[in-house]
Amino acid sequence: MCSCMVALVQPADTRLLALPEARWAAVSTAAFLLALPLQLLGATAWLWGPLYAAAYLAGGWEPALEGLRALRAKTLDVDLLMIVAALGAASIGQVMDGALLIVIFATSGAMEALATARTEDSVRGLLGLAPPTATRLHPVGGAEGTEEREETVAADSLAIGDVILVRPGERVGADGRVLDGASDIDQATITGEPLPVPKAAGDEVFAGTQNGTGALRVRVERDPSDTVIARVVALVEEASRTKAPTQLFVERIEHRYALGMVAATVLVFAVPLAFGADLTGALLRAMTFMIVASPCAVVLATMPPLLSAIANAGRHGVLIKSAVVMERLGQTDRIAYDKTGTLTEGTPQLTKILPEPGFSENELLLLAASAEHRSEHPLARAIVAAAQDLPREDACGQSLANPLQEAYDFRSAPGCGVTATVAGREVAVGSPERLGEGAAVPDTDGTAVVVRVDGVRAGWLLLADRIRPGAPAAVATLNRLTTAPPALLTGDNPRAAHAMAERTGIASEGVRAGLLPHEKAEAVRDLGGKVLFVGDGVNDAPALAAAHTGVAMGRAGSDLALETADAVLVHDDLTALSKAVALSRRARRLVVQNLCLAGAFIGVLVVWDLAGHLPLPLGVAGHEGSTILVGLNGLRLLRESAWRD
Numbered sequence: 001m002c003s004c005m006v007a008l009v010q011p012a013d014t015r016l017l018a019l020p021e022a023r024w025a026a027v028s029t030a031a032f033l034l035a036l037p038l039q040l041l042g043a044t045a046w047l048w049g050p051l052y053a054a055a056y057l058a059g060g061w062e063p064a065l066e067g068l069r070a071l072r073a074k075t076l077d078v079d080l081l082m083i084v085a086a087l088g089a090a091s092i093g094q095v096m097d098g099a100l101l102i103v104i105f106a107t108s109g110a111m112e113a114l115a116t117a118r119t120e121d122s123v124r125g126l127l128g129l130a131p132p133t134a135t136r137l138h139p140v141g142g143a144e145g146t147e148e149r150e151e152t153v154a155a156d157s158l159a160i161g162d163v164i165l166v167r168p169g170e171r172v173g174a175d176g177r178v179l180d181g182a183s184d185i186d187q188a189t190i191t192g193e194p195l196p197v198p199k200a201a202g203d204e205v206f207a208g209t210q211n212g213t214g215a216l217r218v219r220v221e222r223d224p225s226d227t228v229i230a231r232v233v234a235l236v237e238e239a240s241r242t243k244a245p246t247q248l249f250v251e252r253i254e255h256r257y258a259l260g261m262v263a264a265t266v267l268v269f270a271v272p273l274a275f276g277a278d279l280t281g282a283l284l285r286a287m288t289f290m291i292v293a294s295p296c297a298v299v300l301a302t303m304p305p306l307l308s309a310i311a312n313a314g315r316h317g318v319l320i321k322s323a324v325v326m327e328r329l330g331q332t333d334r335i336a337y338d339k340t341g342t343l344t345e346g347t348p349q350l351t352k353i354l355p356e357p358g359f360s361e362n363e364l365l366l367l368a369a370s371a372e373h374r375s376e377h378p379l380a381r382a383i384v385a386a387a388q389d390l391p392r393e394d395a396c397g398q399s400l401a402n403p404l405q406e407a408y409d410f411r412s413a414p415g416c417g418v419t420a421t422v423a424g425r426e427v428a429v430g431s432p433e434r435l436g437e438g439a440a441v442p443d444t445d446g447t448a449v450v451v452r453v454d455g456v457r458a459g460w461l462l463l464a465d466r467i468r469p470g471a472p473a474a475v476a477t478l479n480r481l482t483t484a485p486p487a488l489l490t491g492d493n494p495r496a497a498h499a500m501a502e503r504t505g506i507a508s509e510g511v512r513a514g515l516l517p518h519e520k521a522e523a524v525r526d527l528g529g530k531v532l533f534v535g536d537g538v539n540d541a542p543a544l545a546a547a548h549t550g551v552a553m554g555r556a557g558s559d560l561a562l563e564t565a566d567a568v569l570v571h572d573d574l575t576a577l578s579k580a581v582a583l584s585r586r587a588r589r590l591v592v593q594n595l596c597l598a599g600a601f602i603g604v605l606v607v608w609d610l611a612g613h614l615p616l617p618l619g620v621a622g623h624e625g626s627t628i629l630v631g632l633n634g635l636r637l638l639r640e641s642a643w644r645d
Contacts, residue, residue, distance in 0.1 A: 031052070181201070185211055190517060305588075336543075343467065383461060416430045
């Protein structure tokens with residue numbers, strides 16, 4: 001049980017200790033683990049008895065209180081049934097059996113409370129992406145286009161039609177459209193695009209995105225309560241309140257079983273008394289019935305296989321957040337992928353150099369990198385990194401640590417690029433459209449950057465997001481485990497999306513590009529069936545929540561994606577996902593086996609007790625034997641071979 005709780009959190013997470021449910025579960029488990037060996041070694045009862053009592057009290061007081069409250073509301077809670085069964089077991093000497101029930105249910109409650117708390121924290125963190133204030137502009141004299149007065153206001157007080165100023169480095173305060181100015185905006189939190197997007201007059205911008213080096217005047221077009229980022233929050237909160245169908249089904253079965261067991265126990269006690277049986281004999285038979293009908297084996301039929309699978313997957317870099325998720329994972333019949341940060345690494349890479357006559361590839365790259373050396377733009381960093389990987393020697397044949405040349409008169413124009421003087425030549429590197437080369441852009445699946453030297457086009461640098469190693473093989477393996485073809489859902493442009501689909505073996509019919517966060521969630525629902533969605537960013541959170549099972553990339557994933565997702569790939573290894581799906585299916589098969597085995601034992605023992613005379617020691621032995629057998633069968637998935645098979 002403890003291993004499952006550890007799998008839910010990172011080692012440094014302090015949230016676990018802040019939850020009272022987790023603290024009580026830990027105390028109950030510790031007391032049980034101390035008492036059990038003392039009892040088995042034959043120590044006197046005054047040594048292990050108080051420890052068992054502590055396990056009962058620590059793990060049982062809260063579910064008992066909740067069960068009593070439910071009983072007052074005329075609802076029989078299964079937790080109360082477990083407490084009664086545990087106390088019944090203790091009353092006839094089976095203290096360990098009752099303590100085990102208490103520990104299982106206390107641990108389960110702690111896991112649920114932890115998952116809920118972390119999701120709430122993530123939603124609050126997402127709300128923090130949008131800045132609390134914005135700079136609103138008021139025309140002096142009441143006429144637009146004249147001098148404007150700046151006023152700092154709360155971002156949530158902005159109204160449609162207001163004009164705001166977004167300075168370099170600030171976050172955009174509202175969804176709107178650029179009136180004037182030019183800049184590059186990092187909107188990966190919304191669209192998932194790996195690179196900052198040039199923005200100029202007429203372009204749409206989103207609240208919470210990060211402005212680059214230019215200033216923008218933006219007209220507000222959406223109410224603060226209806227921004228894209230606010231809708232992401234609403235979708236995640238809605239999903240957090242929704243229970244899975246499997247969970248609802250289990251709750252209904254547990255409630256009916258609880259009612260049936262209580263009614264049957266009362267009858268087993270009352271009917272013999274009505275026909276003249278002695279009180280002690282009737283009570284003994286009723287307590288025997290309660291023990292043999294107690295669903296200990298049924299509880300262990302489900303949890304050990306799923307928890308063992310969770311622990312095994314966790315050892316191999318796949319964190320599964322609950323037993324319900326592990327069960328759902330194996331039901332997947334279709335997989336949908338995000339592109340940037342999921343199938344790709346989310347960082348641009350120089351893929352091709354196309355020099356014009358008179359320039360070599362190395363010369364063109366070195367001139368561009370020397371000019372871009374001072375720029376912080378992701379494309380500039382990729383160009384500089386590629387140049388620094390080139391071998392370079394001076395006139396004496398000595399290797400140079402840095403092949404780049406000194407650049408002077410460096411100038412950066414947001415949305416356009418940079419210009420600088422390198423070795424006495426004016427070098428311009430940037431957007432083809434902004435540098436007058438838009439009509440000559442070469443065909444590419446990524447981004448084309450033009451290099452001009454002394455006003456003449458010197459060549460092109462083509463850059464693209466780096467595909468994640470093993471992604472095509474992982475997509476192919478997962479495709480064999482599902483019944484429907486995979487899909488690619490991305491906020492990137494259609495050309496880049498289709499190119500990535502082709503490289504990873506995803507059919508073009510399964511590609512949907514240019515999606516905003518809420519559109520990704522709608523696309524997941526439109527796919528139908530039990531969809532597993534794999535993503536990494538804040539913009540993927542609604543789709544992760546809408547999917548039957550959501551899986552987040554651990555290293556590149558945003559906090560909200562990690563919390564919203566049902567499972568996390570710690571090492572961003574897509575190949576581990578197919579093994580986790582296969583492991584889940586094995587766990588589900590073991591659950592069915594265990595349920596059949598537990599049901600058979602309970603059925604035989606109950607019939608024996610009702611139709612004949614089942615000795616209490618034999619009833620306890622049969623009950624405990626079935627519990628142990630079912631538990632050991634479920635623990636088979638802890639073996640290393642279970643992951644490899």
